[in-house]
Amino acid sequence: MLTARDVMTHDVETVEPDDEVGDVLTRLGKAQFNGFPVVDSERGDLVGIVTQGDLVRLFKKTDRAFWIPVGLPPFLETVTYSVDVSGDDFDVDVDRPISEVMTTDVVTVAPDDDLDRLLELLSGEINRLPVLDGDTLVGIVTREDLIRAVRDERAEA
Structure with a gap:
């Protein structure tokens, strides 16, 4: 049976809690993936994870908009339009630390966790699983890693 150790990516790109949001956005824009584990390099501990979703939420302006339902005959359903009433551009502070926007409740797995656990x-909603050996980050398993491993295992059978 496949385990996390068998399918994980060993060379994991990470960011640190004090890295600035703008720097992480830049790195993420150049990456072939959509999230970073956040590791405190002094302690070597995984302290969070930051994903595209965490960063995109910084740019949502829903609290400064109101919604107007519009329905004109002969249409049976209305269409809702969002109108920004602030007149401001995005006011995202990209100089703040990533620790302020990262997810801290990280779901992790151990190297020996089996395929069923990974599946x-x-x-669900999780796209990547940091693999911890004790408190040390040793790899990461993404959906893509898992699908590729299952495909390869079936091809060998």
């Missing part, structure tokens, strides 16, 4: 966790 269970990655079949």
